[in-house]
Amino acid sequence: MKKEVSDLLVTGNRKLNHDNFLIELKAATQVAEMHPGQFVNVKVDNSPDTYLRRPLSIHDINESSNTFSLLVKVVGEGTKQLSLIKEGETLNVVFPLGNGFKIPAKDEKILLVGGGVGIAPMMHMARESVKNGAEVHILLGARSKIDHILLDEFKDFGYVHITTDDGTLGTKGFVVDHAVFSGKETFNRIHCCGPEPMMKAVARMAKRMNTECEVSLENMMACGFGVCLCCVTKTTEGNKCVCTEGPVFNINDLEWQI
């Protein structure tokens, strides 16, 4: 799909909890061509301190309305301004960027692991995987019960498993403490997005289970389309741009000490 830079109409902005917002945008191009795991780079207006665009995962697409959504967690001034955008306004977006997750074949069984705002790309991934006839398990980790969002929406696409650091919902502990990693379940593939320590823990688990594993990295970047060379990660073939050669990498290609 050709990349574009466009002013997109905001068709919705839903507050999900204390710090997460779901922004829906109307596209002129066919959203069906977007690949799960791809991202967009958003220009933030009304925020003088936010010079660069903010990269955000494509959360989900809606083919009938030709819209797609972005999950925004307020972490700084840029994301705070983004969260204030209203229906009817426009957002300047460079999209779609990066590669994406490997889509499972029919009857394959996959595990999607999302930690914190790392759950963002998993809705689109779950939707496309189910459409392909795969069995989808979704493991969502967060600090506490109030940090868990979109659980009902995820349940539409498969088995949802939950952990919280404080035990207020689901299994107490980190995602790798969940029974889904106990060895009783086997998966064709694990796809993971979240904080790096979490992804490394999941990658270790995947290696132990001898299961293929993809992770989505979120290195700091300036351009998002492979020219600034700032967002590199070390791979078996040298430095690669997370924006164009990722953000999704097979863990075997990364130089992670796991």
Added chain:
Amino acid sequence: MANLEVKIHDLVLKNPVMTASGTFGNGYEFDDFIDVNSLGGILLKGTTLYHREGNDYPRMAETPSGMLNAVGLQNKGIDYFCEHIYPKVKEYNTNIIVNVNGSTIEEYIALTERVNELEYIAAIELNISCPNVKQGGMAFGTSCPMAEQVTKEVRKVYDKTLIVKLSPNVTNIAEIAKGVESQGANAVSLVNTFLGMAVNAETRKPVLSTITGGLSGPAIKPIALRMVWQVAQAVQIPVIGMGGIASATDAIEFMIAGASAVQIGTTNFVDPQVTTKIVDGINNYCERHNFKSINQLIGSLQL
């Protein structure tokens, strides 16, 4: 449409808008966004004789109205360039300029000799101002004798247009510009990035893996503009201005201060279509001010 054609020595630019090396990849990364052929020229990502992995991550920090980078000239070397990049970029109908880097004078010479063989490379930009490499780079551009020496040696092996890219991290940039002019440079381009630094107050660690990096973006524009003006006063050769240009008005200001052409850098990251918008804006400006040719604008500062 006003006549936007400018000349940089032997180079004829259809308009004065070029791209700054390291912010525009090899051009084709922008094919989805703009018609690259509509620009006056493109400066390709800095090239070295041998493959370079660049510096460790993190290589970037966002700063007020700008950013720091410490990429460290990551590129696959001249062999890869000739085999994989050159065949693609030579198809563009605009000036293709290679940004030449080295750790030693011998490396600059060897690389220039290779580039000299490439028919469709219109010029080289001798980068003696990269702040992010341990050897060479800015060391050549911050010492007048060294800047003169590398220019002199490269001049001997290069017969097309030789542009020298200057560092702003000096006491007197006009002196360096005069020095490279005296050794045969056909033009100077300025400014490269300003040496800067970012600290994470929470962790008390530097943000960049290299501690220091190069500052670019609108934050540096007034200083870059001042330096372009000073250099334009000091030399007879054309000056190519850059440093935080984000709009047609910015570009026009640099030309009024004495730049014959401009390079657009960091703003390409924020708006991949900014270069063509600037071409349109310069044309509108010329029409509004009844300039038949853009050349009337160059160095037209009213004192």
